[in-house]
Amino acid sequence: ERRTGRSPGYYQANEHLRDSAPDLDRAASGGQGGRDFADACLVMIDNQQVSLDCDRAPVVVYGSQDGRWRERSFALADKSLGVTASLLRAKTYRALTDFDNHLDDIRRDWSNSEINEEIARCL
Known part of the structure; x- marks a missing residue:
C-alpha cells in the first residue's frame, strides 16, 4: 500500500533452484500478510517452469483465507x-x-x- 509504505505480502527466496514450495506456516505468522490483509497474496516462481518461450505462467498464487495461505487460480x-x-x-x-x-x-x-x-x- 503506497500511502502507508506497508506491503500486504510475503517475500521468500528458496535456497535450492528446484525448490518452489513456500513455507506457508512462516508466511502466515512472520509475513503477517495472511492475517492483516484480506486481499494479500503470495506468488511463488516455479523455477522449473521458467523458460525463454514462456508458453505458460511459471507461478503459483496463494491467497489469504481465514489467516492461512491457500492456492488460488489466477488469470494473466x-x-x-x-x-x-x-x-x-x-x-x-x-x-x-x-x-x-x-x-x-x-x-x-x-x-x-x-x-x-x-x-x-x-x-
Whole structure:
C-alpha cells in the first residue's frame, strides 16, 4: 500500500533452484500478510517452469483465507507471457533490485522504476 509504505505480502527466496514450495506456516505468522490483509497474496516462481518461450505462467498464487495461505487460480493479462519472454531474453532480471539489495546500498531503486517503465513500453 503506497500511502502507508506497508506491503500486504510475503517475500521468500528458496535456497535450492528446484525448490518452489513456500513455507506457508512462516508466511502466515512472520509475513503477517495472511492475517492483516484480506486481499494479500503470495506468488511463488516455479523455477522449473521458467523458460525463454514462456508458453505458460511459471507461478503459483496463494491467497489469504481465514489467516492461512491457500492456492488460488489466477488469470494473466493477454500480453503477460510475451512481455515476460521479451524481458527474459533481454536479461532484464540482472537489473532487478529487491528491498534487501536496497538496504545494502540505499542508492539502489527497490521499486525498479526503470524495469516498470520497460514493462509499460512493452504493453
